[in-house]
Amino acid sequence: MINLDASTSSSATAIETRGLNIHYGNFRAVKDIDLVVEKQKITAIIGPSGCGKSTVLRTFNRMNDFIKIARVSGEVLFRGANLYDPAVDPVEVRRLIGMVFQKPNPFPKSIYDNVVWGAKINGFSGNEDELVESTLRQAALWDEVKDHLQKGALELSGGEQQRLCLARVLAVQPEIILMDEPCSALDPIATLKIEDLMRVLSKDYTIIIVTHNMQQAARASDRTAFFTMDDDRAGIMVEMDDTSQIFTNPKDKRTEDYITGRFG
Amino acid sequence: MPRETMDREIRELKDEILMLGSMVEKNISDAMVSLKTRNVQLSLEVLQADNNVNQKRFDIESAALLVIATQQPMAHDLRLLAAILEVAGELERIGDYAKGNAKINTLLEYAVHEVPLLELEAMSEAAASMLHRAVIAFVKEDEKEARDIPLEDDRVDEMYKSIYRKLVECMIQKPQTIDHTNFYMWAAHNLERTADRVSNICERTIFVVTGELTELTHNDEDMS
Numbered sequence: 001m002i003n004l005d006a007s008t009s010s011s012a013t014a015i016e017t018r019g020l021n022i023h024y025g026n027f028r029a030v031k032d033i034d035l036v037v038e039k040q041k042i043t044a045i046i047g048p049s050g051c052g053k054s055t056v057l058r059t060f061n062r063m064n065d066f067i068k069i070a071r072v073s074g075e076v077l078f079r080g081a082n083l084y085d086p087a088v089d090p091v092e093v094r095r096l097i098g099m100v101f102q103k104p105n106p107f108p109k110s111i112y113d114n115v116v117w118g119a120k121i122n123g124f125s126g127n128e129d130e131l132v133e134s135t136l137r138q139a140a141l142w143d144e145v146k147d148h149l150q151k152g153a154l155e156l157s158g159g160e161q162q163r164l165c166l167a168r169v170l171a172v173q174p175e176i177i178l179m180d181e182p183c184s185a186l187d188p189i190a191t192l193k194i195e196d197l198m199r200v201l202s203k204d205y206t207i208i209i210v211t212h213n214m215q216q217a218a219r220a221s222d223r224t225a226f227f228t229m230d231d232d233r234a235g236i237m238v239e240m241d242d243t244s245q246i247f248t249n250p251k252d253k254r255t256e257d258y259i260t261g262r263f264g
Numbered sequence: 265m266p267r268e269t270m271d272r273e274i275r276e277l278k279d280e281i282l283m284l285g286s287m288v289e290k291n292i293s294d295a296m297v298s299l300k301t302r303n304v305q306l307s308l309e310v311l312q313a314d315n316n317v318n319q320k321r322f323d324i325e326s327a328a329l330l331v332i333a334t335q336q337p338m339a340h341d342l343r344l345l346a347a348i349l350e351v352a353g354e355l356e357r358i359g360d361y362a363k364g365n366a367k368i369n370t371l372l373e374y375a376v377h378e379v380p381l382l383e384l385e386a387m388s389e390a391a392a393s394m395l396h397r398a399v400i401a402f403v404k405e406d407e408k409e410a411r412d413i414p415l416e417d418d419r420v421d422e423m424y425k426s427i428y429r430k431l432v433e434c435m436i437q438k439p440q441t442i443d444h445t446n447f448y449m450w451a452a453h454n455l456e457r458t459a460d461r462v463s464n465i466c467e468r469t470i471f472v473v474t475g476e477l478t479e480l481t482h483n484d485e486d487m488s
Contacts, residue, residue: 215336247338249475259338261267 002087004096007079014039014176014206015060015097019074022055022064029055031234033074035225037176042198042207044217044243047227048258052235053210056227057178059083060208061097062090078176095122098169102181104161106153106168111136111145114153114164119171131171139167140197159190163197170201177201179209183216195220214259218247226255270335277328277348278403284320284355285399289392291317291362292458296388299369299451300381310366317359324352343475344405347468351402354461354468358395361454361461368447376441378434379448380427384455387423390416391458398465402472410469413462414480420459427452 015037022030030052037043045053055064062083064070076083083093095118106114115132116124124131132149136142141163145156153164162182169177179198183191198207198220211217217224224247225240239252250256257263291310298306328348331337337345394413401409431449435442463481471477 214338218338248342250339256339260341261270261338263266 001089002081002085004079004081004088004092007081009079012038014041014078015208016077017056017059017074018077020056020059020076021073022052022059023071023073024067025069028232028234031230031232031236033235033237035237035240037206037208038223039206040202040204041222042202042209042220043223043225044221045208045210045225045227046212046214046217046258047235048229048263049212050233050235051227051229053227054180055235057099057180057208057210060176060178061094061099063094063099065090095172096174097176097178098172098174099178099180100162100165100169100182103185104158104165106156106161106164108152108154110150111153111156111164112149115167115171118168122172124171135167135171138170138201139163140193140200141167157190159186159193162186162190162194166194166197170205174205176206176208179207181211182209184212191216214247218243226250226252226258228254228258267335270331270337270341273327273331273335274341274344277324277331277345280320280324280327281348281351281355282399282403284317284324284352285395287313287317287320288355288359288362289396291359291366292388292392292395295362295365295369296385298366300385302369302372302375304370307366307369311363311370314359314363314366317356321352321356321359325349328352340472344472347402347472350468351399351465354464355399358458358461361458364454365451368451371447372444374444376434376438376444376448378430378438378441379445380430383423383427383430384448384452387420387427387452387455390420390423391455391462394420394459394462395465398462398469402465402469405469405473407470407473410466410473411480414466417459417463417481420456424452424456 013036017033017035020030020033021028033056035056045057047053058064059072059076064072072084078097081088107117109117112132115135116128119131133142136145141160144160145151153161156164183194186194195216198209201207209221221243223240224243226238226246227235228238230236238254239250241251246255247259250259254263291313294306295310297303298310328345332345394416397409398413401413428449431445431452435445460481467478467480
C-alpha cells in the first residue's frame, strides 16, 4: 500500500488533476480536466448547474467511489501519488482530504462526541478535552458552545452545525478541506462567519470550495476555476486564474458571460 | 436575455454621461465666447450652468452606486460602472475649467489688445472637439478612437506654448497690464488642462474595453 500520511511534498501544489475524465455509465460527466490547486490557498470552482464541479470535488477524496456507475480516468495527484492508484487506501485519503457538505450533517450525538469521533477512529490517543477545545477554537465555535459540550449537536443553529462539521474535519488534521456549497443552507450572517473562518484556516489548510454563489467565490477565494458544459453536456474547465482577475477581467468570453449573468 | 434591468440602467447612465459631456462642452464654448466678446452676462450664465454640471455629476454618481449595490455587476459591467464614476468626475473638473475661464472674464476691468485671442479661441475649439469625440468614444466603447484622440494633445500643448510666449512678450512690452495678461495665461492653462483630462476619459474607455489601466499622455500640472 502507498502510505500517503508518511509522504509529504514540498511543491506549491496541494492537489492536481491530469486529463481527468469522469463517466456515469456511458455519460461523460467531466472531460479532460487539468486543474492545479495551490497549497494554503482558497480555490473556488464555479459554473452552471450540471457542469461537473461537485463531481470533480468528490473525486478529490474518492467520494465518487460510492456511486457504482461512476468511472474515473486520468490522474488525481496528491503527495506524489495518484489517488486512484489501487494501492491507495481511500479511507486514508478521506482523512487527509476532508469534506464539508451542503447541508450540515452532524452525528446525532453530543457536540463533544462529534469532534472526537473521527479522531478516535483514526487512533487518536492524546487528551480528548484538549483536542475538543483546540478544534472548536479553530472552527470559531468554542466560545458559543464551551459551557454545554454535552448538548446534542442537532440543537445548534444551522450555522453552528456547519462549523461543528468543519471542526469534525479539522479534528483529524487533514491537509485539504473540500467544501460543497457549504453555505447554501445558511443565512447571510452565518455565511460570512464561515467565509471569515475559511480565510483564517487557509493559513494552515488548502481549501477547495464549490459554490453557486459568485459573490461568495469573489469574496472568499484566492483562485477561481470556471467550469461549463461543452456541446455533449460534458463538464469542462474553461479557465482558472486569480479570483481578482476572473471577476474583473476574465480572459474567456464564456466566463465573462457567466459571471456577468448573461448565461446560465 | 437575463440582466435586462441592469442593461437598461447602464444605458441610462451612458445617456446621462452624454448629457453631462454636452453641458460641459457648451460651457467651454460659452466661456470662450464670453472672454472673446467681453460678454459678462454670458460669463455669469456659465457660472450658473456649472451648478447644473455639478449636480448632474452627483446624480450620475448616486445612480451608478445604486446599480453597483443592487445588481452586483462583474467584469465588463463592473469596469464600465467604475469608469462612469471616474468619467463623471473628470467631466465635472473640466466644467470647473470652463467656469474658471468665465470667471476670468468677470474679473477683467480693461482690454489688453495684444492678447492672442484668436489662438486662444482655436485652442478652446480643439479641446472642446477632443472632449466631444472622447465622450462619444466612451459611450460607444470605441478603443481605437480612445487611443487616437489623446494624440491630439500634443497640438494643444503646442498652442499653449505659443500663447504663453506671446503673453510673456505682452507682459514685457506692457508691464502695466501684467495683472490682466496673467488672467489670460490662466485661461490658456485651463484649456491645456481640459485636453489632459480628455485623455483621462480616453484611458477609462480603454480600461472598459480591455481591463488595462494605461497612461496615454504625460499629465504635467506645471507644464509651461
